[in-house]
Amino acid sequence: MDFNALEDFQLVASHGGFGKASRASGRSKATLSRRVADLEEALGIRLIERGARSLELTEAGQLLRARTEGPMHEVAEAVAAARDGLATPRGRLRIAAPILFSQLALGRIAARFLLSYPEVQIEAVAEDRLVNLVDEHFDVAIRINPSKDSTLVGRCFAKDRLVLAAAPSVQMPKGNRDKPFPVPAVVTPSYRDGDVWSVRNGQFTVEPRPVLHLSSLLMVRDAIAAGAGAAMLPQSIIGSMLEKGELVSWGIAGDEVELWVLHTSRRLQSPKVRAFVEFMCKQYPGGSFTIPIR
Incomplete structure (x- = not known):
């Protein structure tokens, strides 16, 4: 199989037409059309349906594009790396x-x-x-x-933990641990009605009663520091506030992130x-x- 023909097929498919592919690559429409036709002839299947004003990939063309786009990108980078020297990121x-x-x-x-x-x-x-x-x-x-x-x-390069935290002014629930404690909570869009927050290996569970819905974890952090309620937050963004006593940890939730x-x-x-x-x-x-x- 001609690698150049496969490369030109990918070019035409990604740009949605021979004209756009020609302008993007600087190669003539005739050359691109010929190479795609040669590829179809070599494979014995039609890859592109050519209309008067539009171009559509056949089912075989869609499959060929999906299966070869990633590997061809890798090959192109490998060729460039071989030319430039493997030791030099650029x-x-x-x-x-x-x-x-x-x-x-x-x-x-x-x-x-x-x-x-x-x-x-x-x-x-x-x-x-x-x-x-x-x-x-x-x-x-x-x-x-x-x-x-x-x-x-x-590769995993770092780990974090989720901490249930609140300002010192927010009283930590005490009493019967057989059912979740209702607490005022600041929640994110991932919260769903009926969610509960468990910490201390499931020994301590609270039932969030949302008082604020905020889209940013940094906003959630600032809101609970101001006393709005409790929230489940990454330890990485509240660690210094815990050390200073601006926030209090009620417990760590689940596995590491x-x-x-x-x-x-x-x-x-x-x-x-x-x-x-x-x-x-x-x-x-x-x-x-x-x-x-x-």
């Missing part, structure tokens, strides 16, 4: 990260990374949704407790991705996510 590194982690840590991390690898240009996007690394052209993603059946690979840096494959890993993964793991030598980073 080029644009696109990072997707949760909003809270981005606000608290990613700016400092990115700046420190660039001091070590000045030929890399970082573009970081802070969003809480799960981006598609291949379709949206991201190199790495920072994720919290990623799904075990994910097609992505990577893991922070991972993920990418698409262990094979043909680009120098910039490999360097960033290693760099992330060195930022938290103790394994705990703390603010600020030392």
